Amino acid sequence: MGVETWLLLVSVVVLALWAYSRWRLSYWSSRGITAPPALPFLGHAHKIFSKTQGRWVFDDEVYTKYGGSTFCGTYEMHRPVLMIGDPDLIKHILVKDFDHFVDRRTMKMQHESDKIINEVLVMKTGEEWKSLRSIMSPAFTSGKIRGMFPLVCDIADVLVSFSLKQAATQPYVDMKDYFGRFTMDTIASCAFGIECNSFKDVNADFPNKAAAFFSMSQWRFLKFLMFLTFPSLCRVLKIRFNPPEMDFFEEVARETVAAREKGHKRGDFLDLLMEARDNQNSPNNKRKGKHCLMSCRTFACP
Incomplete structure (x- = not known):
C-alpha cells in the first residue's frame, strides 16, 4: 500500500x-x-x-x-x-x-510477592469483608487503644530529649524531620513491636524501608495507572505492584508474630490483633484472622 x-x-x-x-x-x-x-x-x-x-x-x-x-x-x-x-x-x-x-474497588494481584496484599481488609468484599471486619473490630475499642498510650509517651520523651539536645548545639532544628522520626518510631513500636530508634540511628532499616516503600517512581506510577485502568491485563501478566521493601515488612511481621506466640507480650496493637484473632471459636475464622493480622501489619504500617 x-x-x-x-x-x-x-x-x-x-x-x-x-x-x-x-x-x-x-x-x-x-x-x-x-x-x-x-x-x-x-x-x-x-x-x-x-x-x-x-x-x-x-x-x-x-x-x-x-x-x-x-x-x-x-x-x-x-x-x-x-x-x-x-x-x-x-x-x-x-x-x-x-x-x-459496602464494597470498595478491588485490585486483585496475581504476582506471588503481592498476594499477601490481597488479604488486607480493604481489599475484601461481601461476606469475606464482613467476617474479617468482625474479627478486627474488637481491637479498635477506645479502651484497648488507650492501653498503648505509654508506648507513645516513651517515644515522645525521646523526641523531647533529642530536640533539646539538638537545640543546644544548633541555631535551628528541623522539626518536620524530628516528627517524621517520632511517627515512624511510634508505628514501629505500636504496630510491629520493634524499636527502630531512628533518633539514635538515622540509617535504621525500618524508616529507610518505609521511605522507599512510599517513593513513587515513574515506573511504579505507570503500574498504578495500569492496575486502575487495565486490571485484567495486569492479572494476566502477573505484574508486581509493590516494591521489594514489602518483603521486608512482611518478614518483620512474621517474625514478630512468631515471637508473640511464644509468650512475648508488649500490650501494643499487634497484641490486640492477635487477641482478637484468638478469640474466634471457629477454625475458619481463626485462619482468616491470621491472614488479616499479617496483611494489616505489612500493608498499613509505613
Missing part, C-alpha cells in the same frame, strides 16, 4: 479512538451531572495523579467550581468517579444505604 493509504488508515484509527474516548467521557454529561473539562483518554488522571501538584489542589478546584460541594463527576482515564460533598448524601451512602455501597 502507498503512503497515502497508510496515512488514511492511521487517520481513521485516530479519529475512531478519539470518538470512542469522547463517548466514554460523556458519561456524566449524558446524565445531567456537572464534570470538569476532561482530556481525551486521560480524563482527569493527569491532575489526580500529578507528581508536581497535590491531589488536594484538584479536589479543591472541583469542590469550589464544579459542584463538588454537592456532587459532581470526574474521570480516572475513562472510569467515571462521582465526587460527593453533601453531608446528608454522604450520610446516606455511609450509614443509611450502606448495604448498597
Whole structure:
C-alpha cells in the first residue's frame, strides 16, 4: 500500500479512538451531572495523579467550581468517579444505604510477592469483608487503644530529649524531620513491636524501608495507572505492584508474630490483633484472622 493509504488508515484509527474516548467521557454529561473539562483518554488522571501538584489542589478546584460541594463527576482515564460533598448524601451512602455501597474497588494481584496484599481488609468484599471486619473490630475499642498510650509517651520523651539536645548545639532544628522520626518510631513500636530508634540511628532499616516503600517512581506510577485502568491485563501478566521493601515488612511481621506466640507480650496493637484473632471459636475464622493480622501489619504500617 502507498503512503497515502497508510496515512488514511492511521487517520481513521485516530479519529475512531478519539470518538470512542469522547463517548466514554460523556458519561456524566449524558446524565445531567456537572464534570470538569476532561482530556481525551486521560480524563482527569493527569491532575489526580500529578507528581508536581497535590491531589488536594484538584479536589479543591472541583469542590469550589464544579459542584463538588454537592456532587459532581470526574474521570480516572475513562472510569467515571462521582465526587460527593453533601453531608446528608454522604450520610446516606455511609450509614443509611450502606448495604448498597459496602464494597470498595478491588485490585486483585496475581504476582506471588503481592498476594499477601490481597488479604488486607480493604481489599475484601461481601461476606469475606464482613467476617474479617468482625474479627478486627474488637481491637479498635477506645479502651484497648488507650492501653498503648505509654508506648507513645516513651517515644515522645525521646523526641523531647533529642530536640533539646539538638537545640543546644544548633541555631535551628528541623522539626518536620524530628516528627517524621517520632511517627515512624511510634508505628514501629505500636504496630510491629520493634524499636527502630531512628533518633539514635538515622540509617535504621525500618524508616529507610518505609521511605522507599512510599517513593513513587515513574515506573511504579505507570503500574498504578495500569492496575486502575487495565486490571485484567495486569492479572494476566502477573505484574508486581509493590516494591521489594514489602518483603521486608512482611518478614518483620512474621517474625514478630512468631515471637508473640511464644509468650512475648508488649500490650501494643499487634497484641490486640492477635487477641482478637484468638478469640474466634471457629477454625475458619481463626485462619482468616491470621491472614488479616499479617496483611494489616505489612500493608498499613509505613
